[in-house]
Every structure is written in C-alpha cells, then in structure tokens.
Amino acid sequence: AQSVTQPDIHITVSEGASLELRCNYSYGATPYLFWYVQSPGQGLQLLLKYFSGDTLVQGIKGFEAEFKRSQSSFNLRKPSVHWSDAAEYFCAVDGGYQKVTFGTGTKLQVIP
Amino acid sequence: EAGVTQFPSHSVIEKGQTVTLRCDPISGHDNLYWYRRVMGKEIKFLLHFVKESKQDESGMPNNRFLAERTGGTYSTLKVQPAELEDSGVYFCASSQDRRDIYGYTFGSGTRLTVV
Numbered sequence: 590a591q592s593v594t595q596p597d598i599h600i601t602v603s604e605g606a607s608l609e610l611r612c613n614y615s616y617g618a619t620p621y622l623f624w625y626v627q628s629p630g631q632g633l634q635l636l637l638k639y640f641s642g643d644t645l646v647q648g649i650k651g652f653e654a655e656f657k658r659s660q661s662s663f664n665l666r667k668p669s670v671h672w673s674d675a676a677e678y679f680c681a682v683d684g685g686y687q688k689v690t691f692g693t694g695t696k697l698q699v700i701p
Numbered sequence: 702e703a704g705v706t707q708f709p710s711h712s713v714i715e716k717g718q719t720v721t722l723r724c725d726p727i728s729g730h731d732n733l734y735w736y737r738r739v740m741g742k743e744i745k746f747l748l749h750f751v752k753e754s755k756q757d758e759s760g761m762p763n764n765r766f767l768a769e770r771t772g773g774t775y776s777t778l779k780v781q782p783a784e785l786e787d788s789g790v791y792f793c794a795s796s797q798d799r800r801d802i803y804g805y806t807f808g809s810g811t812r813l814t815v816v
Binding site: 593623625630631632633634635638679681683686687688689690691692693694 | 704705707732734736742743744745746749756757759760792794796804805806807808809810
C-alpha cells in the first residue's frame with residue numbers, strides 16, 4: 590500500500606529565510622506526487638505536481654520540489670519565505686488508481 | 702472557470718441526526734472524489750465517482766455514509782445517523798481524465814461538528 594510521511598508536524602521560519610519541507614513516500618513504482626497547501630479557512634490548493642520527466646518541478650508562489658527516486662523523497666523548497674506562506678502543507682501520492690494518499694501535513698509558521 | 706464548490710461550509714449537528722453535504726465539481730469533470738480529515742489526522746480517501754457510477758468506495762467508513770451523484774453532476778454525501786467520530790473536514794475534489802496534466806482540484810471543504 591502506498592504511504593506518505595511528513596516527519597515535521599510544525600516548522601517555524603523567519604520571514605526571508607529559506608524553507609524545506611520533507612516528504613517521503615512508499616510505493617512500488619514511481620507515483621504521481623503532489624504538494625498542496627491549505628491556508629486558514631481555505632481549501633486545498635495545488636502548489637505543484639510531478640508525473641515524469643525533469644525531477645525538479647516548479648510550482649506556484651515561488652515553490653519548487655525535487656523528486657529523488659533513490660531516497661523516495663519529494664521535498665518542497667522555497668528560497669525566501671513570505672509571511673503569507675504561513676499555512677499547512679500536504680504532500681500527497683497518487684499510485685495510479687486515482688486514490689490520493691496524503692501525509693499528515695506540516696504547519697508552517699512564519700515569524701517577522 | 703468556477704472551482705469545486707462545497708456547501709455548507711460549516712455544519713453543527715447533534716449525535717443521531719442526519720446531515721447532507723453537497724459538492725459541485727468543475728463543469729465537465731467526470732471524476733469526483735470525497736475525502737475527509739478527522740481530528741487533525743491525515744486526509745483520507747472516501748470514494749471516487751466516474752460520472753454517476755461509484756468507481757471505488759473502499760474508503761467509506763461504514764454504512765452510515767451514503768454518497769450519490771445525480772446525473773453525473775453534483776454529488777451528495779449523507780451521514781445518517783451522525784456519530785461524534787464523524788466530526789472533521791470533508792473535502793470534495795474533481796478531475797479530468799488527464800490528471801497528469803491537470804491534477805486534482807479540491808473544494809474548500811465542509812467542516813462537520815457532531816455534538
């Protein structure tokens with residue numbers, strides 16, 4: 590069965606600092622990989638996705654993620670965090686059966 | 702284009718009552734999904750419709766939950782009777798066939814509180 594691990598439940602960074610959110614997945618082949626963000630009172634917004642090809646994926650809001658097959662990881666990065674990035678971030682996997690498995694989420698706090 | 706619409710946004714009901722959640726997918730999206738997040742845990746799959754047919758309902762927790770999709774358009778998720786452990790956020794999503802291109806679009810969710 591596919592699974593997703595987000596080891597960091599809560600992360601705090603200073604505004605302007607770089608950010609990396611970790612995600613590891615378990616799946617027999619290369620799945621479809623996603624990062625979603627949920628701001629307070631909002632729905633899940635797709636930041637970026639990986640299906641194949643270039644392992645460095647660019648998304649919206651200045652985010653990027655790198656797929657590393659050898660490490661079964663799909664970490665999310667941003668070079669300079671803005672206060673508006675404070676939200677909860679979810680890594681997710683679609684193993685090809687149109688059933689998405691989510692990680693438990695990482696809450697990001699941004700301090701001035 | 703309009704996104705995935707869910708209503709109500711919040712619902713508070715007493716244990717034993719019935720609640721119906723509604724989801725309007727993006728027009729033209731044949732695939733519709735229900736997910737829920739209970740008590741801050743991970744978001745879990747409930748079921749998947751293709752048009753009006755249930756493609757996969759393996760995530761439905763028990764027979765108190767009934768999902769329908771009338772005419773392959775909007776969908777409802779009924780909980781009857783509601784229990785305390787049903788509290789959480791229920792998300793709906795829709796997608797086109799080429800989800801490698803378009804991915805999944807989620808709604809804002811319905812926050813259900815059973816007291």
